[in-house]
Amino acid sequence: MKKLVSIVHVLFILGVTGPREGHSQSIETELDARVMDFLQSQRQNWRDWNVSYDDGRLLYDIIIKNGYTRALEIGTSTGHSSIWIAWALSKTGGRLITLEINADRHARAVENFRLAGLSDYIDAQLGDAHQIVKRLPGPFDFVFSDADKAWYKQYFIDLYPKLQPGGCFTAHNVRNAYGGIKDFLDYIREQSDMQTTIDKTSRSGISISYKKQ
């Protein structure tokens, strides 16, 4: 089993990660190994409306591909998506703010961030995102919206001025577009400087909207 894990490590690291300028290979590899161990060990254990492993990987890829550094997540739960986002940010030199209203899930997320070795890359805030999002100054270049679906449109309205040109606003569970999800998708598609696609590889559906440069 141990041998299998190390092979997975090597493949993962060769395929996904690269040494960031100014950071030694050994530090980076140590963190990669720790995050991967954590993600593998918890893969079947996420029970709190967390994203799937593949959806987490998709968020990771978007951040790496675009070199994003200023990320916001709405809806931490116990931290699965945050870990993928923060892992990517550990390579781009960025940091994540993540918001959760439930004290128990927030506390478990904070512990998971520690276990994954990513605490330094995450500012986990406990409170109501309806208010916090309005207060956060930004700017952000990556947003992941995964809390109350009825508020998706309002989150986007509040964050739109704080989203940098070239930045990306993503939202989870958009496959069945009705109610708040439909209102959000209709609204974001009306914005002439936002280009929206729905990732079909995700079983839940993730909308990916880039703000034009």
Ligand SMILES: C[S@@+](CC[C@H](N)C(=O)[O-])C[C@H]1O[C@@H](n2cnc3c(N)ncnc32)[C@H](O)[C@@H]1O
């Ligand atoms: C679908 S889960 C998030 C899953 C998480 N992104 C993951 O993949 O691990 C949604 C979370 O949003 C939180 N939430 C709902 N409304 C909220 C609000 N107004 N402010 C902050 N968090 C909220 C819920 O308590 C829940 O834990």
